[in-house]
Amino acid sequence: MKRKSKPIIRVLQYVILVIATLYALYPVWFAILASGRLGDRLYTLDLGGMFFPTEWTFENYRVMLFEKPFLTWLTNSLKVASITTVASLIVCTSAAFALSRFKFRGREFFLVFLLAISTFPGLLSLVAIAQLLTALGLYGKHAGLILAYTAGTIVFCTWNLKGYFDTIPIELEESAMLDGCSPVSAFFLIALPLAKPALAVTAILGFMSGWGDFVFASVLVPAPDSVKLAVPALYSLANSMSVPWGYFASGAVIVIIPTIIVYLAMNRYFEGGLTLGGVKG
Amino acid sequence: MSGWLGRRKWITILLFLAPTILAILVFNVYPILLNTYISFTNRNKFRPNPDCDVVLTGLLDPICWPAFRDNAPTGLGKPYVLQDPILGNYDTLMGKLFTPEALLSLVLIGVTFAPLIGANYLSKKQERKIDKKIPTNLVWGLGILIAVALFFILNVPKSISSLMATGDFITVVFRTALFVLIRVPFTFILGLILALILNSENLPGKTFFRVALFVPWGASSVAILMALVWQFLFRQQGTINQIFAVIGGTGPIWLNDPILAFGVVVIADIWFSYPFFMVSILGALQSIPKELYEAAEVDGAGFWTKLMKITLPLIRPAVLPAAVLTSITAFQMFGTAFAITGGGPTRGAGVPGATEFVMVYAYKQIFQQQNYGTATAFAVMIFIMLFLATLYSLRVTKMTKGAYE
Numbered sequence: 001m002k003r004k005s006k007p008i009i010r011v012l013q014y015v016i017l018v019i020a021t022l023y024a025l026y027p028v029w030f031a032i033l034a035s036g037r038l039g040d041r042l043y044t045l046d047l048g049g050m051f052f053p054t055e056w057t058f059e060n061y062r063v064m065l066f067e068k069p070f071l072t073w074l075t076n077s078l079k080v081a082s083i084t085t086v087a088s089l090i091v092c093t094s095a096a097f098a099l100s101r102f103k104f105r106g107r108e109f110f111l112v113f114l115l116a117i118s119t120f121p122g123l124l125s126l127v128a129i130a131q132l133l134t135a136l137g138l139y140g141k142h143a144g145l146i147l148a149y150t151a152g153t154i155v156f157c158t159w160n161l162k163g164y165f166d167t168i169p170i171e172l173e174e175s176a177m178l179d180g181c182s183p184v185s186a187f188f189l190i191a192l193p194l195a196k197p198a199l200a201v202t203a204i205l206g207f208m209s210g211w212g213d214f215v216f217a218s219v220l221v222p223a224p225d226s227v228k229l230a231v232p233a234l235y236s237l238a239n240s241m242s243v244p245w246g247y248f249a250s251g252a253v254i255v256i257i258p259t260i261i262v263y264l265a266m267n268r269y270f271e272g273g274l275t276l277g278g279v280k281g
Numbered sequence: 282m283s284g285w286l287g288r289r290k291w292i293t294i295l296l297f298l299a300p301t302i303l304a305i306l307v308f309n310v311y312p313i314l315l316n317t318y319i320s321f322t323n324r325n326k327f328r329p330n331p332d333c334d335v336v337l338t339g340l341l342d343p344i345c346w347p348a349f350r351d352n353a354p355t356g357l358g359k360p361y362v363l364q365d366p367i368l369g370n371y372d373t374l375m376g377k378l379f380t381p382e383a384l385l386s387l388v389l390i391g392v393t394f395a396p397l398i399g400a401n402y403l404s405k406k407q408e409r410k411i412d413k414k415i416p417t418n419l420v421w422g423l424g425i426l427i428a429v430a431l432f433f434i435l436n437v438p439k440s441i442s443s444l445m446a447t448g449d450f451i452t453v454v455f456r457t458a459l460f461v462l463i464r465v466p467f468t469f470i471l472g473l474i475l476a477l478i479l480n481s482e483n484l485p486g487k488t489f490f491r492v493a494l495f496v497p498w499g500a501s502s503v504a505i506l507m508a509l510v511w512q513f514l515f516r517q518q519g520t521i522n523q524i525f526a527v528i529g530g531t532g533p534i535w536l537n538d539p540i541l542a543f544g545v546v547v548i549a550d551i552w553f554s555y556p557f558f559m560v561s562i563l564g565a566l567q568s569i570p571k572e573l574y575e576a577a578e579v580d581g582a583g584f585w586t587k588l589m590k591i592t593l594p595l596i597r598p599a600v601l602p603a604a605v606l607t608s609i610t611a612f613q614m615f616g617t618a619f620a621i622t623g624g625g626p627t628r629g630a631g632v633p634g635a636t637e638f639v640m641v642y643a644y645k646q647i648f649q650q651q652n653y654g655t656a657t658a659f660a661v662m663i664f665i666m667l668f669l670a671t672l673y674s675l676r677v678t679k680m681t682k683g684a685y686e
Contacts (some may be wrong), residue, residue, distance in 0.1 A: 013478045013481065013484070014439060016475075016478060017475075017490050017494075020471075020475055020490075020494060021490060021493045021494060024493055024496050024497055024552070025492050025493055025496060026514075026520075027497075027500075027507060027510045027511055027552065028496060028500060028510075030510060030513070030514060030520065031507075031510045034513070050520045073486045090298040090300075091301055091304065094297040094298075094301075095297060095298050095300070095301040097297055098293070098294045098297035098298050099298075102290060102294050102600075104290070104291070104294055106479060110298075110346060110394055112675075114305065115671065115675070116671065116672070117305060117310065117666040118309070119664065119670075119671045120312070120313050120660075120664050120667075120668075121613050121640065121643075121660075121663065121667070123613075123615060123640055123643060123663075124312075124316065124647075124656075124657075124660035124664070125308070125309070125313065127312075127315075127316070127319075127656075128311065128312035128315040128316055129308060129312055131310075131315070131342070131343050131344065132307070132311070132343050134342035134343070134344075135344055135346065136343075147308070148308060150304065151304040151305070151307070151308030152308070154304055154305065155305075158301060159505070183293075184293065208502040209502075211502065212505075213502075214505040214616060215615065215644070223492050231503060231505060234506060235505055235506065235509070236619070238509050245513075247672055248509075252503075252506045252509070252510070255503055255506060256499075256500055256503055256506060256507065259499050259500070259502055260496055260499035260500055261499070262389055262499065263376065263498055263499030263502070264492060264495060264496070264499060267495055268490070281547070
């Protein structure tokens with residue numbers, strides 16, 4: 001804040017930053033170290049091994065990728081999360097279009113109703129959803145999970161997109177309509193391409209909510225191995241006594257590292273407060 | 282939009298909203314209805330099946346719907362029926378709250394908080410005055426002092442423990458509230474400190490620190506796996522205890538001690554959530570005009586004065602919604618506690634464990650004990666609380682302002 005910081009303040013700032021960075025990075029670093037340790041040795045008994053790769057092997061990765069159904073789990077996760085993203089974008093874009101471009105009675109009510117209804121925690125509605133999917137014959141299938149995920153992203157995604165659409169000047173579309181475009185095609189031809197950044201962020205957040213979810217996936221698609229998703233499968237792997245921790249760690253690293261990279265790449269979008277800005281309207 | 286009018290407009294709107302409305306009805310509204318209905322029944326693992334001849338059951342339980350009867354599992358066990366009395370599940374959860382002793386405890390705790398509310402009111406009133414101000418610090422200091430005094434005079438710990446004895450609901454909600462009250466301010470302070478440092482000019486290595494400190498946010502989207510890693514760190518043989526061993530002591534068994542386990546969950550959950558605050562505050566800081574600080578420096582303001590008089594008031598509009606949002610999500614925290622402690626350490630059979638927060642409790646009741654009746658009653662009460670909290674937060678933060686016009 002100050003123009004010229006005194007040396008002592010500079011030092012203090014760096015001390016805080018270094019401690020915070022250790023706090024921020026160590027758990028991830030620990031997971032990486034554990035993924036390279038042989039067999040069931042999650043902990044080495046010398047402290048150095050807790051911080052530096054004193055031993056390293058790709059054995060855990062090899063076992064996870066070629067002997068365990070981990071690739072199947074990853075594929076399942078990718079599939080479910082991708083379809084969820086596409087479905088939720090389609091549903092939300094059309095809803096956000098109607099809510100942003102038309103003034104009609106009950107619009108405010110509908111928007112607040114969405115927010116109010118979403119305060120009912122997803123975990124608590126899971127029993128009803130599981131029952132419903134059972135009745136529909138979709139329990140234990142990816143289709144059921146995708147339906148539940150898509151429904152779960154709707155409120156956030158609609159609010160976010162609607163907020164962004166509101167910032168796109170309507171005059172552009174109106175001039176297209178003078179040229180004979182219908183409101184719908186004017187919107188899709190002119191406003192939608194302008195909303196690409198918001199669509200991208202909404203898509204990635206939607207993807208992540210399916211990619212990282214634990215509760216829904218573990219309840220709605222509990223078994224067998226061939227349909228499990230990566231995160232719940234890894235969790236149960238870690239909790240079963242017979243499996244070495246190194247396997248879990250290597251699997252976790254494969255799931256976590258790309259996730260972190262995607263978030264880092266989106267860093268600048270978050271900084272503008274887009275996630276909140278959308279909700280703020 | 283001036284495009285269409287009348288019927289055509291309405292048909293378009295309905296067409297575009299239809300998928301959303303359908304999804305919301307099926308996956309949000311219907312679960313709430315079924316949940317509320319089941320909360321009045323004695324459904325549990327011995328009575329899992331619907332009795333389709335009962336009108337409401339037949340209407341609400343999907344297994345009874347004619348189209349779906351073929352897919353319905355034919356389980357063992359008796360059908361569930363309405364509780365007698367009808368509020369039986371609610372009574373189990375918090376019935377003893379309405380005894381004179383418990384109500385007195387509630388009043389005593391309320392009285393303890395009164396000085397703080399008074400101080401808040403008084404300091405707001407003082408702010409509006411132009412002269413003859415009583416300093417805000419003095420008002421708050423006095424308020425806190427009186428509150429602390431009352432805490433001991435009225436023996437609040439005893440009141441709390443007698444409230445905790447009234448049933449699971451108060452125990453779990455109280456503990457979760459405590460968690461939120463500890464976690465959110467710490468997260469805010471950590472985020473604020475880091476954002477202030479990162480916002481300072483010509484700080485070599487700024488980009489590196491910024492990226493490094495942002496990492497937990499990415500990791501938080503696969504929270505349950507990272508929470509397991511945190512659990513490893515605090516195990517008996519984990520990194521933390523190995524450091525203790527090198528220094529020459531023996532570390533505690535973190536996850537077996539109620540207070541330490543609570544602390545571990547707080548530390549891990551702060552790790553997940555501070556980047557959000559850091560980024561929100563950083564964004565807000567960058568929008569503060571530099572001239573304000575220059576003017577303040579000319580007047581001889583120090584770091585603290587600038588922080589309290591310029592920075593904090595100006596980032597308030599951006600940070601307040603973030604704080605409210607974080608509080609609501611912290612109240613619903615599930616993954617961190619579930620993966621690290623599983624709700625434990627236990628304090629005896631049938632009593633919620635030391636880190637059994639709202640969602641962990643609900644999860645265990647539903648999926649481990651299969652006490653659907655009690656669990657859904659719990660869900661209904663939590664829903665009411667969250668609903669009111671959200672409505673209130675919308676008012677406070679004016680989050681929906683600008684969405685209607």
